[in-house]
Amino acid sequence: MSDTQSQGVARSFLLEPDGPYDLAASVRFLEGFTPAAYAPNDDPGLRIAFPVDGTWEPGGALVTSAEHSANVRVECFGEASPDAVLTQIRRILSLDIDGSGYAGVLERDPVLRSLAARRPGLRPVLFFSPYEAAAWAIIGTRIRMTQAAAIKARMARDLGAAVDVGGKIVHAFPAPAVLRDLKSFPGLFGRKVEYLRALGEFAEDRLLDVERLRSTGFDDAKQQLMDLPGIG
Known part of the structure; x- marks a missing residue:
């Protein structure tokens, strides 16, 4: 039974993706990806928790879209280092990858261009670790x-x-x-x-x-x- 509830104070980061990105596309992918068991809800973005690589301390994040831009805000929670949580979130959402050349690839590849048009802003969403x-x-x-x-x-x-991620418990x-x-x-x-x-x-x-x-x-x-x- 869960007996650890992490209540670390949130620390907030603003990420500016290199290249196109849409957080809503990542959320939709997770909602349809059975292993994630991520149920649709009324959250404004993505709310997840995981053992952080290496230290394995519990960490959590609330990821939301910044207003009027492709930027995303990451609020980190739990016992783990906020920087470590942020690093893992960047990797999970493939925001550690420079996608600035993506538009040029789409210009040269009509098949990929068609796929991208159906899933605009979607980057690979990875297992948490x-x-x-x-x-x-x-x-x-x-x-x-x-x-x-x-x-x-x-x-x-x-x-x-059990990690308190912005007022909601995520396991x-x-x-x-x-x-x-x-x-x-x-x-x-x-x-x-x-x-x-x-x-x-x-x-x-x-x-x-x-x-x-x-x-x-x-x-x-x-x-x-x-x-x-x-x-x-």
């Missing part, structure tokens, strides 16, 4: 995506930290230390608990560090991920 992506892959093996999403959401609610996925000591959980069968325990150990040993994976050659990074129990 490689750790959570790997957990999803293990949880979702041999069951329907809707079942896996429900299990992952219950794990966040029952085992993760983060459990930190690696919690998975490392996991004994059982409803809906997890076969060797899934064993694999999640191993994932917790891998993450705590920083083997899923984002910058390390990004700086590793594709083939080597792929092999390292395939070596995770329950993945390869």
Whole structure:
């Protein structure tokens, strides 16, 4: 059961995307992406929580559109460093990528131009971390995506930290230390608990560090991920 409620004071940042971006397009994508289990609501933007890479402290963010511009405002909450939360939000929403040359690409590629016209301002929306992506892959093996999403959401609610994100509680996925000591959980069968325990150990040993994976050659990074129990 969640027994940690993080109540860090908000710190606000204003991000200016390099190139086109529409926060509403990111929100719509998450609402339709089953693994995210992000239900439509009356929030003015995006309200999420997660264990922050490396320290695994709970962090949360309320991301809203700045008035009359493509800029976005990020309010950071929780125990984690606001700068670390901001870095993760930038990566999740692909705002760490320079998209200023996108218009030129669209001019040269009619197929991509047609796709972009149907989803204006949409950038790739990533899993909150490689750790959570790997957990999803293990949880979702041999069951329907809707079942896996429900299990992952219950794990966040029952085992993760509860983060007060601008006055609303959002449950983060459990930190690696919690998975490392996991004994059982409803809906997890076969060797899934064993694999999640191993994932917790891998993450705590920083083997899923984002910058390390990004700086590793594709083939080597792929092999390292395939070596995770329950993945390869």
